[in-house]
Amino acid sequence: MHTEQALALLGGLTPSQFMKRHWQKKPLLVRNAIPGFVPCLGRADLVALAGEEGVESRLIVDSPKGWKMKHGPFPRRRLPPFSQKKWTFLVQGVDLHDDGVHAVLQQFRFVPDARLDDVMISYATDGGGVGPHFDSYDVFLLQAHGQRRWRIGRNKDLTLQSGVPLKILQNFGAEEEFVLNPGDMLYLPPKYAHEGVAVGECMTWSIGFRAPQEGELARELLLGLADEAFDGVGDALYRDAKQLAVSSPAAIPSSLSGFARQVVDKALKNPQLLDSLLGEYLTEPKANVWFEGAQAEPDLSGGVQLDRRTKMMYDDQHLFINGESFKVGGRDAVGLRQLADDRAISGHTFKILSTDAKAALLDWASAGWLKPV
Ligand code: SIN
Ligand code: CO
Secondary structure, X not given: OOOOOOOHHHOOOOXXXXXXXXXXXXXXXXXXXXXXXXXXXXXXXXXXXXXXXXXXXXXXXXXXXXXEEEXXXXXXXXXOOOOOOOEEEEEOOHHHOOHHHXXXXXXXXXXXXXXXXXXXXXXXXXXXXXXXXXXXXXXEEEEEEEEEEEXXXXXXXXXXXXXXXXXXXXXXXXXXXXXXXXXXEEEEOOOOEEEEEEEEEEXXXXXXXOOOOHHHHHHHHHHHHHHHXXXXXXXXXXXXXXXXXXXXXXXXXXXXXHHHHHHHHHHHOOHHHHHHHHHHHHHOOOOOOOOOOOOOOOOOOOEEEEOOOOOEEEOOOEEEEOOXXXXXXXXXXXXXXXXXXXXXXXXXXXXXXXHHHHHHHHHHHHOOOEEEO
């Protein structure tokens, strides 16, 4: 990814300029972000996806009796007719199901993969939307079909309405308003209040991000450390040759609390373990992701390409793929990092990998994580 190249996608900004000026800071409206954009998925494809088991979808109806929300899957008969106004259905993780959508997501890889989440696609009838709200994560809202009117504002008051099945701001104050046409895009930083209302039938793609939450990440890493601790820390017993006779036997000796702190410090001391747990956590496939294994031994000599569902990242010492970590160095590290960054390598790069690395790639191909080009 060239970080210094001006992109139509970012309204003529380079990825570096966008990240400095807008990312996590302020909105950006881009007219014609993808000129002549024609979505690779139509209404019928989206309806079909919303009907599938294992695909996360929601139906939101703005009815005279208030907001209604249901979770999918939705057989066609569970969706209102398209002649009815003010309803929308939203399908999460469409990039996992469609190569074309996955390809569009790749254009946003000037942001680290560790922060990319998925592409959610919504389809709405006239007047449909999810109400005024804010999201916790950054989002690019790409207009794919029809028009949507966006109203946005820096709401100081983020109080939500109570008694409604979705997050709706109690006091939404819009500061700006734009109607987006196909190919236009709006970037919003986290917590920026917004409301998108369909003007006629409309389809919107949300390129969404994720950010680890302090407590959740700490819990995840500590659980991993806990698994390793029993064998990793050692089996020495607490010794107290200097223990004096006590008159208050119920009091816990301070040397024992010191010992407790010491063993926890010891468990945390291995920085590489923490790094590998982080990489495994970040590349863990979502719960609804599964891979179809290859039938025959694949021939990778012509090059390798990652499956769209595969998550692959690396750090200085490790390579991570779909929740597993491998220690790599030398030429293997160069080739495998290239595979993670480009999501493909040539036959030449494959050929110069070590026998071990080639064997690992064959295993991953058999698991359906990657395939021959
Ligand atoms: C939508 O596409 O209707 C919702 C997107 C959003 O407001 O985040
Ligand atoms: Co939103």
